[in-house]
Amino acid sequence: MTESRFINFALPPWLSAGPAMAVLLFFLAAPLCIVAAYSLMEADPHGGVRAAFSSEAYVRFLFERDWDGNLALDGSYAAIFARSFLLAAAATALCLLAAFPAAYCIAGQPPERRGLLLLLITIPFWANLLVRTYCWVLILRDSGLANTWLSALGVIASPLPLMYTDGAILAGLAYSYLPFMALPIYAALEKTDWRLMEAARDLYAGWWQTLFRIAVPLARGGIAAGCIMVFIPSLGAFIAPDLLGGGRKLMIGSLIQLQFSSSRNWPFGSAAAFVLLAAVLLVLWLWLRRGGAQKAQW
Amino acid sequence: MKHRKLLAFAVTAAALAAAPAGAEGKLYLYNWTDYTAPGLIEKFEKETGVEVVLDTYDSNETLLAKLKSGGGGYDIVVPSHNFVPILLEEGLLQEIGADKMPGFSNISKAWRSPPWDPGNRYTVPWQLGSTSFTVDTGAYAGDINTYKILFEPPAELQGQIGMFNSPDEVISMALTYLGFPLCNENSAQMKEVRDLLVAQKPHVKVYNSDGIKDRLVSGEVLAHMNWNGYSIRARDEKPSLHYAYPKEGVITWVDNLAVPKDAKNPENAKRFIAFFLRPENAAAQSNFAGYDSGNAEAAAHLDADKKSAPELSTPAGAKLVFSSSCSQQAIALQDKVWTEIKK
Structure with missing residues (x-):
């Protein structure tokens, strides 16, 4: 009886998927189409675009009009992209290193304590990103916490130059996105059958072997999800590079932001955002093709 | 241009959100972050019964984009001098005839009829x-x-x-x-x-x-x-x-009070501008932000430390x-x- 009632209420698939499709259409497809269209138009001198076709924005990525107006091969933007990708990859690796042990420990706790520990991981996330990043300025600058303590302990004689380095950017990024890594790994580990770990120990697997041959493969789906969720926002970040890196080098995020503000070149900003999106999709696609897909459990 | 304070802006916004509802309608003010003296707004509200709503931006480009998209519904905006010609060219400002307003004569001669707004048809200086x-x-x-x-x-x-x-x-x-x-x-x-x-x-x-x-x-x-x-x-x-x-x-830069073309309360906007042209009010803003208002009569009302500040007197x-x-x-x-x- 229950079964037939369920069938009565069931909607045809195309209709039941309607709300999801509408959300995707309005919040994903439509904005992307606008960005794509803008990237192929001419820049309005006062910001915005003029309705005229131009592929100049894409040409600019590889070819720069030199000071005399000729087209010449130019690596500036490629270098900016490469730097951003490297930094995002490093931030992701750092997050993974910090988040896996944390998630592993939490998943191994009695259930009543896990909730509290997870809450503690997410609490910093309630504060504004700008505020959290600025706190790192207070820690890392010459007269900041780190240098004050180190010199009080007599470890250093003069302040270490911690601020305005790639390391400072990395610390800020990894700190900002740590929960994005810890939560999916925890979710994956929590679902696994911990008897497998016990069995491994019973069969004389060492601590490292248990970790790398049992726990890590079981958490693979969570690790993959976490990596994607940290890598992508790190790639577009501009607050940490500007505040902690001293704005000395452009990142993709700051490049795009610049085009929409003082450089008033919306088409180039849109094109940069689009190239970034394409690059991310390409990396993901290659990764999924290499077999990540079968093993990743989302 | 000169006051992008990252952390402090919420304070002014919160203080102003608590203003009483006015019987005289509203005034939507769109200004740079951390650039509006809270005491000035309170005084204006008390004097006129107009309720002031403050919203803030951090660059001229943001202001331009917002006005161009027709959004906002602001009654007063504060563009820098180099953006006034752009806003005029885009037809985004309305004429207010500032030169005929009571109190206009308080503005120092050096800052009257500037190149970006000959005859002060659209703007008066806010801070410079x-x-x-x-x-x-x-x-x-x-x-x-x-x-x-x-x-x-x-x-x-x-x-x-x-x-x-x-x-x-x-x-x-x-x-x-x-x-x-x-x-x-x-x-x-x-x-x-x-x-x-x-x-x-x-x-x-x-x-x-x-x-x-x-x-x-x-x-x-x-x-x-x-x-x-x-x-x-x-x-x-x-x-x-x-x-x-x-x-x-x-x-040198000058930020100016101006009224957008699609302002809903242009009369209240003009009341605010006339209010600001009074020396004691211009001085209150200068005492808060630390910049000159271009108001020649305001000097008498400045705090002692502002009067003597070398930063405020260009040689x-x-x-x-x-x-x-x-x-x-x-x-x-x-x-x-x-x-x-x-x-």
């Missing part, structure tokens, strides 16, 4: 000041009144320089140092600017337009590009910080340089220089 730099004279004892300090720093200041993170302002300053016109479309001259800034980069510790006072007071940098009003706040906390009036030219005979709205070609060259510095 200069962009130069602040030096810790405890670390460097020589003459600071030249941009050489910043662009080709002496040994004491090398590696201890802070610059704004804004292509337009940094490049305008470099152009002034080199004696070239601003908004430059000459690629040979812009190449020289690039060379100067690329050579300067190793001496620069940070490019950031926020938190300037913090870095100067904590000694993190010894010289920093700065606005005169912010320099006062820094000197308050560290007396060895002095503001420079470079002999090559002092870059007689100083060469003033005004930025203007740059052409697309000039902006493209600026972007090119900036990318080359930071690639």
Whole structure:
């Protein structure tokens, strides 16, 4: 009886998927189409675009009009992209290193304590990103916490130059996105059958072997999800590079932001955002093709 | 242009949100962050019964984009002088006939009928000041009144320089140092600017337009590009910080009160502007923000520390340089220089 009632209420698939499709259409497809269209138009001198076709924005990525107006091969933007990708990859690796042990420990706790520990991981996330990043300025600058303590302990004689380095950017990024890594790994580990770990120990697997041959493969789906969720926002970040890196080098995020503000070149900003999106999709696609897909459990 | 405070803006917004509902309607004010004296708004509300709603922005570009998209519904906006011609060209402002308003005669002659608004048909000055730099004279004892300090720093200041993170302002300053016109479309001259800034980069510790006072007071940098009003706040906390009036030219800006074309309460907007033209009210704003209001009669109402502040009195005979709205070609060259510095 229950079964037939369920069938009565069931909607045809195309209709039941309607709300999801509408959300995707309005919040994903439509904005992307606008960005794509803008990237192929001419820049309005006062910001915005003029309705005229131009592929100049894409040409600019590889070819720069030199000071005399000729087209010449130019690596500036490629270098900016490469730097951003490297930094995002490093931030992701750092997050993974910090988040896996944390998630592993939490998943191994009695259930009543896990909730509290997870809450503690997410609490910093309630504060504004700008505020959290600025706190790192207070820690890392010459007269900041780190240098004050180190010199009080007599470890250093003069302040270490911690601020305005790639390391400072990395610390800020990894700190900002740590929960994005810890939560999916925890979710994956929590679902696994911990008897497998016990069995491994019973069969004389060492601590490292248990970790790398049992726990890590079981958490693979969570690790993959976490990596994607940290890598992508790190790639577009501009607050940490500007505040902690001293704005000395452009990142993709700051490049795009610049085009929409003082450089008033919306088409180039849109094109940069689009190239970034394409690059991310390409990396993901290659990764999924290499077999990540079968093993990743989302 | 000069007050992008990262953390403090919520305070003013929260204070103003609590204003009583007015029987005289509302006034939607759209101003730079941390740039509206709370006491001024309270006084206006009490006097007129108009409820003021404040919203803030952090760049002229944001203001332009918002007005262009027809959004906002603001009654008063505060564009910088170089953006007034752009807003006029786009037809985004309405005529208010400021020159016929009571109190207009209080504005100092030097600031009446400026090139960006001949006859003051659209605007009156809100705050005006200069962009130069602040030096810790405890670390460097020589003459600071030249941009050489910043662009080709002496040994004491090398590696201890802070610059704004804004292509337009940094490049305008470099152009002034080199004696070239601003908004430059000459690629040979812009190449020289690039060379100067690329050579300067190793001496620069940070490019950031926020938190300037913090870095100067904590000694993190010894010289920093700065606005005169912010320099006062820094000197308050560290007396060895002095503001420079470079002999090559002092870059001057004026932020102006204007009424958007689609304002819903233009009468209240004009009431506010007339209110602001009264010397005691202009002085209240200057006491809060630390900038000159262009109101000649306001001086009597200024706090003692503002009256005597060297940052507020540009030396007689100083060469003033005004930025203007740059052409697309000039902006493209600026972007090119900036990318080359930071690639």
